[in-house]
Amino acid sequence: MSERPLLAFRRITKSFGAVRALRGVDLEVRAGEVHALLGENGAGKSTLIKVATGAHAPDSGVIELAGETLERLDPALARRRGIACIYQQPALFPELSVAENLALRLEPAAGWRRVAWAERHRVALALLARIGAEIDPGREVGTLSMPEQQLVEIASAIGAGARVVIMDEPTASLTRREQERLFGIVNALRREGVAVIYISHRLEEILALADRVTVLRDGQSVASRLRAEVDEATLIRLMVGRDVAQLYPPSESAPGAVRLALRGLCCRSAGGRPVSFEVRAGEVYGLAGLVGAGRTELARTLFGLTPADAGELWIDGERVTIGSPQAAIAHGIAYVPEDRRRHGVVLELPIEQNVSLAAWRRLFPLGWLRRDRERSEAREFVRALAIRTPDTETATANLSGGNQQKVALARWLATRPRVLLLDEPTQGVDVGAKSEIHRLVRRFAAEGMAVVLISSDLPEILGMSDRIGVMRGGELAAELPGGAGATQVMSAALGQPVEGTAA
Amino acid sequence: MRAEPAHPPAPGAAAGPSWRRWLLRYEVLLLLVLVVEWLLFYHFGTSVNRRGVTVGFGTLDRQFDILRHSCEIGLLALALTPVILTGGIDLSVGSLLGLCAVVFGGLTHALGLPLPVAAALTLVVGAVAGGLNAGLICQLRLPPLIVTLGTYSLFRGLAEAFTRGSVTYSDFPAGFLVLGQGRWGGLPVQAWLFLAVAVSVWIWIHRTVAGRACRVIGFAPEGARFAGIGVRGQLTAAYVAAGVIAALAALIYTSRLGQAKADAGLGYELFAITAVVLGGTSIFGGRGTVTGTLLGVAAIAVLKNGLATLPVVMRLNAAEELAGLLTGALLLAALAAGKLAERLRLSSVTG
Numbered sequence: 121m122s123e124r125p126l127l128a129f130r131r132i133t134k135s136f137g138a139v140r141a142l143r144g145v146d147l148e149v150r151a152g153e154v155h156a157l158l159g160e161n162g163a164g165k166s167t168l169i170k171v172a173t174g175a176h177a178p179d180s181g182v183i184e185l186a187g188e189t190l191e192r193l194d195p196a197l198a199r200r201r202g203i204a205c206i207y208q209q210p211a212l213f214p215e216l217s218v219a220e221n222l223a224l225r226l227e228p229a230a231g232w233r234r235v236a237w238a239e240r241h242r243v244a245l246a247l248l249a250r251i252g253a254e255i256d257p258g259r260e261v262g263t264l265s266m267p268e269q270q271l272v273e274i275a276s277a278i279g280a281g282a283r284v285v286i287m288d289e290p291t292a293s294l295t296r297r298e299q300e301r302l303f304g305i306v307n308a309l310r311r312e313g314v315a316v317i318y319i320s321h322r323l324e325e326i327l328a329l330a331d332r333v334t335v336l337r338d339g340q341s342v343a344s345r346l347r348a349e350v351d352e353a354t355l356i357r358l359m360v361g362r363d364v365a366q367l368y369p370p371s372e373s374a375p376g377a378v379r380l381a382l383r384g385l386c387c388r389s390a391g392g393r394p395v396s397f398e399v400r401a402g403e404v405y406g407l408a409g410l411v412g413a414g415r416t417e418l419a420r421t422l423f424g425l426t427p428a429d430a431g432e433l434w435i436d437g438e439r440v441t442i443g444s445p446q447a448a449i450a451h452g453i454a455y456v457p458e459d460r461r462r463h464g465v466v467l468e469l470p471i472e473q474n475v476s477l478a479a480w481r482r483l484f485p486l487g488w489l490r491r492d493r494e495r496s497e498a499r500e501f502v503r504a505l506a507i508r509t510p511d512t513e514t515a516t517a518n519l520s521g522g523n524q525q526k527v528a529l530a531r532w533l534a535t536r537p538r539v540l541l542l543d544e545p546t547q548g549v550d551v552g553a554k555s556e557i558h559r560l561v562r563r564f565a566a567e568g569m570a571v572v573l574i575s576s577d578l579p580e581i582l583g584m585s586d587r588i589g590v591m592r593g594g595e596l597a598a599e600l601p602g603g604a605g606a607t608q609v610m611s612a613a614l615g616q617p618v619e620g621t622a623a
Numbered sequence: 624m625r626a627e628p629a630h631p632p633a634p635g636a637a638a639g640p641s642w643r644r645w646l647l648r649y650e651v652l653l654l655l656v657l658v659v660e661w662l663l664f665y666h667f668g669t670s671v672n673r674r675g676v677t678v679g680f681g682t683l684d685r686q687f688d689i690l691r692h693s694c695e696i697g698l699l700a701l702a703l704t705p706v707i708l709t710g711g712i713d714l715s716v717g718s719l720l721g722l723c724a725v726v727f728g729g730l731t732h733a734l735g736l737p738l739p740v741a742a743a744l745t746l747v748v749g750a751v752a753g754g755l756n757a758g759l760i761c762q763l764r765l766p767p768l769i770v771t772l773g774t775y776s777l778f779r780g781l782a783e784a785f786t787r788g789s790v791t792y793s794d795f796p797a798g799f800l801v802l803g804q805g806r807w808g809g810l811p812v813q814a815w816l817f818l819a820v821a822v823s824v825w826i827w828i829h830r831t832v833a834g835r836a837c838r839v840i841g842f843a844p845e846g847a848r849f850a851g852i853g854v855r856g857q858l859t860a861a862y863v864a865a866g867v868i869a870a871l872a873a874l875i876y877t878s879r880l881g882q883a884k885a886d887a888g889l890g891y892e893l894f895a896i897t898a899v900v901l902g903g904t905s906i907f908g909g910r911g912t913v914t915g916t917l918l919g920v921a922a923i924a925v926l927k928n929g930l931a932t933l934p935v936v937m938r939l940n941a942a943e944e945l946a947g948l949l950t951g952a953l954l955l956a957a958l959a960a961g962k963l964a965e966r967l968r969l970s971s972v973t974g
Contacts, residue, residue: 425848445851455849463849468842468909477839477850480832487832531850 124187126151126315127172127203127284132181134167136518141167142178143339149284152313154306156326159336159359163550165319168336169286172317173205174198185284199225204277205286210269214262218272219244221261225276247275251305267298274305285309286317291325303329321550323352335359356551368583369559371602372566375586376401377436379570380539384431386594387421393594394431399539399570404561406585407574408609414594415574416458419541422572423455424448435538449478452538456528456545458574460521464528467517471509472498474516474527479534501530505560522553529560540564543574558584578606647964649903653918653957660922664929680932687811691803691879693924694813695720695872695888697917699895700902701824702868704916705861707899708828710841710908711760711767713862716869716895718778719752720888723873725782728792728883738799746870752778753866757859775892782885793882803879813875820868825913827864837861841908898923901954903961923950 125148134142142164149155159165170176172183174193183190185201212221219240226243244257253271261269270290277285287306291299306329309316320326326333327347334344335358343358350358380399386392395418399405407415420426422433424442433440435451442448448455457463465474475498476483483493498512505526509519516527525545532540542561546554561584565571575581581588588600590612598612612618645651669681679685699716706713723745730741752774759770805812828834836857839847847854877883902919904911926949931942939945 444853445848446853449851457849462843463846466839466843466846466850469839473835477852480835484832489830489832489835 125149125184126186127317128182128184129168129172130182130184132168132171132178132183134171134176134178141339142171144181145336145339145341146344147334147341148344149315149317150332151283151315152310153331154310154316154318154329156330156333157317157319157336158323158326158333158355159550163336163359164339165336166288167339169205169288169317169319172198172203172284172286174203199280202281202283203286204280204282204284205288206270206273206277206290208289210266210273212261212269212272215260217258217260218248218255218264219257221272222247222257222276222279226279243279244275247279248272250278251275251308252301267294267302270294270302271305278309282314284315284317286319288319289321290318291320291322299325321548323355326355327352359551368555368580369562371404371586372562373402375403376568378434379436380572381434382422382431383434385421385428385433386430387417387426387428388430390417390421390426391594392417392421392426392428395591395594395596396431397589397596397599399572401538401568401570402565403586404565404571404573404584406581406588407572407591408578408581408588409591409597409613413591413613415591416543417594418591419455419457419543419572419574422448422539422541423453425455449481449535452536453541454478454532454535454537454539455541456525456532456543458543458547460525460528460548465516465524465531467515467524469516470513471502471507471516471519471527472512475501475512475530475534478531479536482536483534497534498530501533505530506556520550520553522549522557525549525553525557526560529557533564537569540569540571541574542571544576545573546575546577546580578609581609582606647967649961649964650912650915650918652960652964653901653903653915653922656953656957657918657922657925660925660929664925664932667934668929668932670934680929685928685932687806689924689928690814691811692928693920694811694817695876695879696891696894696898696924697817697920698820698868698872698875699888699891700898700916700920701820701913702865702872703892703895703899704824704902704904704911704913705828705834705837706767706865707896707904707906708834708837708841708908708911709858709861710844711858711861712771712896712906713756713767713865714771714892715752715756715774715778716865716872717888717890717892718775718782719749719866719869720873720876720891721885722752722778722782722785723749723870724877724883724887725785725790725792725885727874727877728790729785731795732792738796742874745874746867749866749868749870749873750863751866753863753869754859756866757862760862761855761858779885779889782887786885788885791882791884792877795878795881800878800881803875803877804881813879816871816875820871821913821917824864828913833857833860838909841905841910894923897950897954901957922953926950926953 127149129145129147132142132145145164145168157165167176171178174195174197183193190201222244223240241257248255248257248271251271251274253275255264255268255271261272264272290302294302306316306318318326318329330347332344332346333350333355335342335355337359377400378398379401383396384394386394392414397405409415417426421428422442424444424447427443433442440451442451442453461467466477472494476494483497484490495512501507502509502512507523507526509523516524519527545561546557549557561571561573573581573584582604586602588602588604588609589596590598590600590609592613592615597615598618600608600612608618664680669677669679672678699720702716703713726748727741727745730736730744731738756771756774759765760767802812807815828837836847836852839850839852840854840857844854873887876887898919899916900906901922902911902915902917904915927946930936930946930949936942936945
């Protein structure tokens with residue numbers, strides 16, 4: 121590890137409209153080190169990467185590569201100078217083969233020449249072998265899994281002779297084995313003297329991999345430390361700028377009467393299987409299970425997106441039929457969906473219009489828009505949920521992920537729901553916003569809502585739930601009390617016998 | 624886990640002095656273009672003939688002419704605005720105008736129905752035709768472009784079949800011709816109808832949840848469903864309304880010319896789409912205003928009619944050709960200027 125930085129950012133600033141994304145970031149990355157970049161959503165990580173890859177020009181500040189100042193950086197120049205970025209969603213052409221995709225990046229763009237297919241194939245094979253990936257270069261990229269596509273991206277970065285490789289949440293969609301292979305590749309890059317900028321929300325990963333950690337907060341670099349100087353608690357404190365007192369807020373209220381009851385409810389035509397459980401007012405009912413266990417499908421059936429065609433649904437002791445989302449809203453069911461950016465909020469709309477979107481019937485009698493009511497409603501939620509924004513007219517796209525999620529929550533709270541279905545409410549949300557959302561969920565329950573919490577984050581399920589339903593293969597495999605342990609939930613999810621508790 | 628979102632500069636996110644934001648609004652720019660256009664034609668297109676009578680652009684008659692000629696395309700543009708806001712398109716409105724015109728002619732002439740009954744039935748035909756578009760788009764989930772390309776041919780073909788390509792209905796009673804040729808309260812009669820439709824569509828789009836729904840569907844069709852918006856109902860309303868307005872345009876067209884033929888409104892849909900897009904409505908849906916559409920219609924109508932009054936154009940006898948050329952240039956220039964203004968508006972904050 122040399123002492124002189126290979127890539128250095130000095131006092132970088134960048135604003136978008138009224139939003140100051142970067143307010144003076146300093147970052148030094150040395151050759152042969154894995155440099156973790158850490159920060160809450162909205163801290164400026166993505167913007168900093170885009171500055172590094174030339175996608176955004178900084179408003180002020182200097183970028184130096186090997187001691188030389190880079191003026192007017194653009195994506196092509198950045199790539200030529202050896203700065204490569206592996207995005208979470210690989211940016212490959214799905215209809216072309218692996219070898220063709222690599223050739224597009226690596227071969228000079230000459231107009232008329234013969235395609236040397238054999239040579240292409242050989243180069244691709246060699247590059248993939250270098251990172252230990254067993255992928256046939258002739259395969260169409262669209263047929264590869266997400267982690268395989270990521271490997272192709274890494275191969276192309278290495279093939280281009282990258283000196284700096286930026287990895288943006290590379291393990292987000294990987295299984296444990298794939299993660300370990302990726303770590304192996306990161307270590308190999310480090311040995312070859314490549315500087316790796318590694319971005320992840322997973323602290324244990326950063327602590328295992330990184331040589332140095334830089335923490336961004338509110339568009340500024342607040343600390344740059346050697347791995348040996350930090351632990352998990354230190355990093356969280358640096359990220360949020362305060363101690364996260366207690367990770368999960370305790371249950372505040374005793375559950376009341378049964379609000380929501382499913383009796384063999386399912387949508388057969390969408391491949392659902394009958395599910396029965398009850399949720400009381402004031403209760404948080406955690407729905408655990410592996411990805412694909414049928415939790416989101418169940419929520420969509422409850423919300424009328426794929427209406428139930430068998431079984432019964434009872435709300436507050438009254439049998440109801442939910443044939444559409446409109447019917448669900450009318451019966452007081454709210455659903456905060458998993459895919460925030462596609463379904464949770466309409467990014468182009470101002471915050472206030474997103475907040476009012478599901479509560480038209482209450483806010484706008486006779487269908488007549490009332491901007492004043494809309495705005496005061498939105499302002500109330502901005503205050504109550506601590507949504508960080510200059511005003512309620514700001515386009516929702518300008519907010520960070522955590523704040524967008526709060527807007528999605530506000531939209532459904534505005535409908536005054538009796539049943540709140542939360543699907544992965546803290547996915548892709550930073551540590552600070554996450555615990556704020558947890559506190560809010562507790563508050564909603566205390567106000568008398570029946571909350572169904574779907575989450576793949578096991579600690580979240582364990583910490584938040586009053587009772588836990590574990591789904592497997594579309595059915596409820598087990599029902600566990602709130603104090604259940606991680607092993608009990610996991611064994612139920614995997615179809616193993618659960619020790620200690622009766623299902 | 625996902626990466627944090629980028630911060631794309633969104634239009635409307637800009638702060639800064641409000642007069643500057645207002646001045647850089649697309650509608651204001653378009654209004655400016657319209658005023659300049661009008662003043663140029665007034666200056667160069669008006670003259671006094673040998674008998675000392677003012678002729679050309681600067682006469683009240685000419686202004687009323689412009690109004691009369693732009694009503695039908697203007698109505699189609701108003702019909703298309705909500706449809707385009709939902710991210711859809713309706714190419715069939717021009718053909719539907721033709722179909723409704725001959726249906727009306729047939730009902731009054733061949734069947735001898737009283738005028739009000741025939742007019743009402745024509746509007747029903749328009750609604751049914753719009754319903755056909757909506758049904759194919761919503762129930763079968765076919766893309767609007769393809770569906771209305773199909774009905775574009777279908778409606779025109781039906782109109783041709785009705786009249787066997789040759790029958791022209793004329794000899795309408797004077798009471799009916801007032802609609803397209805008379806004046807009421809100092810203005811052409813159809814101008815009042817146009818105004819009524821414009822105000823209704825404006826209220827729909829800018830003051831009701833149904834208009835908001837069109838916008839949301841245009842931005843995010845899936846997101847609209849997840850927010851509990853009845854997407855099918857809203858889309859159906861937009862296409863049915865388009866059909867009814869096209870039928871109304873057919874009645875006005877028939878009355879103005881005093882005849883109904885199968886080729887009525889040929890190519891009008893493209894003028895209407897041009898006006899809507901010139902008015903600043905995004906062809907991808909979501910963004911747009913009714914005011915913009917009205918200005919777009921006016922800008923095209925004044926250009927087309929004004930050119931015919933210029934001496935140099937009259938000598939060349941090329942008003943139509945020049946109008947097409949300049950309309951295209953105006954559309955492209957306006958789109959480019961709109962983009963530039965958006966950048967300026969944003970830089971007034973950052974810079």
